[in-house]
Amino acid sequence: MTMSEGELAVAELHFVRDRAIAPQPPPASMTGALGWVRANLLSTPFNIALTVIVVALLAWVIPELAKFLVFDAVWSGADRDACREAVQHREIGACWPFVWERLPYFVYGSYPIPERWRVDAFFVMLALGIVWLLWLEAPRRDIGVVYCFVVLPIAAFILLHGFEAIGLPVVDTVLWGGMLVTIVVASVGIVVSLPLGILLALGRRSHMPTVRLFSTLFIEFVRGVPLITVLFMASVMLPLFVPERLEPDKLLRALIGIALFASAYMAEVVRAGLQAIPKGQFEGAMAVGLGYWPMMRLIVLPQALKITIPNIVNTYIGLFKDTTLVFIVGIFDFLRAVEVARIDPKWATPVTSTTGYAVAAMFYLAFCYGMSRYARAMEARLAAGEKR
Amino acid sequence: MSETSRIKPTKLNTAVAVELDRVNKWYGDFHVLRDIDLKVMGGERIVICGPSGSGKSTMIRCINRLEEHQKGRIVVDGVELTSDLKKIDEIRREVGMVFQHFNLFPHLTVMENCTLAPIWVRKMPKKDAEDIAMQYLRRVKIPEQASKYPGQLSGGQQQRVAIARALCMNPKIMLFDEPTSALDPEMVKEVLDTMVGLAEDGMTMLVVTHEMGFARQVANRIVFMDEGQIVEANAPEEFFAHPKHERTKLFLSQILR
Numbered sequence: 001m002t003m004s005e006g007e008l009a010v011a012e013l014h015f016v017r018d019r020a021i022a023p024q025p026p027p028a029s030m031t032g033a034l035g036w037v038r039a040n041l042l043s044t045p046f047n048i049a050l051t052v053i054v055v056a057l058l059a060w061v062i063p064e065l066a067k068f069l070v071f072d073a074v075w076s077g078a079d080r081d082a083c084r085e086a087v088q089h090r091e092i093g094a095c096w097p098f099v100w101e102r103l104p105y106f107v108y109g110s111y112p113i114p115e116r117w118r119v120d121a122f123f124v125m126l127a128l129g130i131v132w133l134l135w136l137e138a139p140r141r142d143i144g145v146v147y148c149f150v151v152l153p154i155a156a157f158i159l160l161h162g163f164e165a166i167g168l169p170v171v172d173t174v175l176w177g178g179m180l181v182t183i184v185v186a187s188v189g190i191v192v193s194l195p196l197g198i199l200l201a202l203g204r205r206s207h208m209p210t211v212r213l214f215s216t217l218f219i220e221f222v223r224g225v226p227l228i229t230v231l232f233m234a235s236v237m238l239p240l241f242v243p244e245r246l247e248p249d250k251l252l253r254a255l256i257g258i259a260l261f262a263s264a265y266m267a268e269v270v271r272a273g274l275q276a277i278p279k280g281q282f283e284g285a286m287a288v289g290l291g292y293w294p295m296m297r298l299i300v301l302p303q304a305l306k307i308t309i310p311n312i313v314n315t316y317i318g319l320f321k322d323t324t325l326v327f328i329v330g331i332f333d334f335l336r337a338v339e340v341a342r343i344d345p346k347w348a349t350p351v352t353s354t355t356g357y358a359v360a361a362m363f364y365l366a367f368c369y370g371m372s373r374y375a376r377a378m379e380a381r382l383a384a385g386e387k388r
Numbered sequence: 389m390s391e392t393s394r395i396k397p398t399k400l401n402t403a404v405a406v407e408l409d410r411v412n413k414w415y416g417d418f419h420v421l422r423d424i425d426l427k428v429m430g431g432e433r434i435v436i437c438g439p440s441g442s443g444k445s446t447m448i449r450c451i452n453r454l455e456e457h458q459k460g461r462i463v464v465d466g467v468e469l470t471s472d473l474k475k476i477d478e479i480r481r482e483v484g485m486v487f488q489h490f491n492l493f494p495h496l497t498v499m500e501n502c503t504l505a506p507i508w509v510r511k512m513p514k515k516d517a518e519d520i521a522m523q524y525l526r527r528v529k530i531p532e533q534a535s536k537y538p539g540q541l542s543g544g545q546q547q548r549v550a551i552a553r554a555l556c557m558n559p560k561i562m563l564f565d566e567p568t569s570a571l572d573p574e575m576v577k578e579v580l581d582t583m584v585g586l587a588e589d590g591m592t593m594l595v596v597t598h599e600m601g602f603a604r605q606v607a608n609r610i611v612f613m614d615e616g617q618i619v620e621a622n623a624p625e626e627f628f629a630h631p632k633h634e635r636t637k638l639f640l641s642q643i644l645r
Contacts, residue, residue: 283454284491288505288557289480291473298504302495 109177177332197266222264235329273304313375411460438613484554544575
């Protein structure tokens with residue numbers, strides 16, 4: 001029997017599912033290591049080309065690095081002879097005995113040897129503070145905050161600078177150096193710049209014209225000059241205006257310069273985050289009766305800072321590396337210590353400079369990469385908390 | 389909506405809850421509110437409707453000073469709104485608001501959304517605030533969502549949380565700014581039901597909405613606005629049966645199909 005066209009159309013329109021389709025596992029090409037490689041490394045011709053180039057690059061760099069840093073490296077010796085091809089009659093890589101011998105200098109600079117335990121104590125206290133603050137499940141983080149922002153700065157000052165009354169002789173900051181200076185400068189910059197930056201960012205968005213004007217002028221002025229200029233101003237120009245008796249310490253001046261400089265950048269980073277918060281959040285907070293400061297502290301800043309974590313850390317990483325510029329005003333930071341050590345005639349070999357710079361690179365990389373990883377973990381954690 | 393389902397008129401207080409007296413507002417050169425006169429008694433439920441851009445949202449946002457008016461007086465619960473920040477905070481404590489887009493705090497749980505203001509504004513102990521929040525979350529029928537984040541809830545649930553959040557401050561007056569306009573159709577009813585419940589308890593309400601069924605059921609008075617003016621205000625039966633003004637007739641013919 002043949003159906004007419006009308007009947008056919010009716011038959012096709014009418015459909016009732018008689019049994020449900022059960023979910024099935026995805027095809028093997030989508031899962032496992034093979035699936036990952038296909039999806040991430042070989043998905044398009046362009047992607048394949050990139051993969052090949054990157055693999056080739058790694059194959060070229062990694063053996064060279066390993067050869068220099070490990071296989072051809074010299075691991076012990078008393079002076080330059082240990083690291084010279086002419087003496088050793090073999091290819092020479094990194095000269096590690098040089099690093100072992102100068103390591104205390106890299107860490108403490110010219111800090112008097114009998115007093116160096118004070119620097120160690122400071123490092124331990126700082127590490128404790130960092131862990132306490134950054135480890136989100138740590139016990140009593142409220143005390144941790146007080147410790148980090150009140151106890152630690154005071155203790156650090158007493159320990160590092162000295163306090164005659166309790167028998168700690170004063171160590172002039174001229175003698176400070178190496179990682180100590182780098183870490184002190186970076187910590188002060190990091191700790192001061194965020195709160196100050198937040199205040200400047202709020203000020204720049206304030207409805208009060210004088211506050212807004214001051215904040216804008218400060219930010220634009222500081223951002224408009226190079227950091228080196230700020231440091232020069234602080235160390236060369238300031239003494240011309242201030243009586244010698246009141247003249248602040250050279251390191252302190254650099255610290256203030258760097259902290260203010262970083263604050264201006266941080267202010268713009270935070271402002272970007274504030275800009276991204278929808279107006280409805282402000283209105284919701286106002287409508288339940290929150291005043292300006294509670295609204296900012298409880299509603300706006302937590303959200304704004306969360307979305308700016310990548311940029312905040314970016315600024316911190318930049319700041320950490322910018323600390324190397326303090327050598328221009330005669331402060332002995334870590335990089336400067338390496339610079340001085342590498343031209344020491346006792347260790348004068350063709351590989352000494354390279355070794356010194358390799359150490360410097362590892363030091364900065366470790367800190368910056370650490371900050372970066374922590375920020376990524378924080379982002380992932382915050383994202384997981386709120387998304388469905 | 390049948391006449392039988394109408395809420396019986398609550399006995400109104402003699403106290404004036406909100407008074408707007410010749411209120412004028414401009415956005416730049418644009419005259420958004422023109423000589424608005426409106427007196428809302430305690431326990432009264434006002435529905436405000438009108439075409440978009442007619443100033444209805446702006447008007448209720450002036451009542452808790454999310455918008456500033458330039459001329460005229462606004463008196464809320466006996467306190468006149470001036471630029472005095474103390475008075476603004478005082479009024480905001482007594483006036484709850486529900487927004488079209490909920491404006492919940494996405495970084496806080498439902499419970500924290502509800503307890504934030506009682507703890508920080510009313511200085512209530514956390515435990516008490518949580519008890520009260522739980523009571524209101526039960527009332528809007530989502531106590532089981534207390535520990536979730538707003539992003540995990542549906543639009544209708546979020547809007548009910550927003551209502552609970554406002555109620556936790558124990559406000560005397562509630563403002564609703566198009567509370568169902570951003571919701572999927574199947575979620576409108578759950579929010580409206582919550583609002584009807586509030587009305588039954590005698591809350592003073594000013595509601596901007598296009599839900600005419602809700603207006604018919606709940607409102608003591610319907611205010612129709614157009615071009616920044618109150619064009620017509622009347623009890624719902626009269627308003628729908630015998631609109632007086634041409635603009636009202638046109639508006640009703642467009643939305644009642």
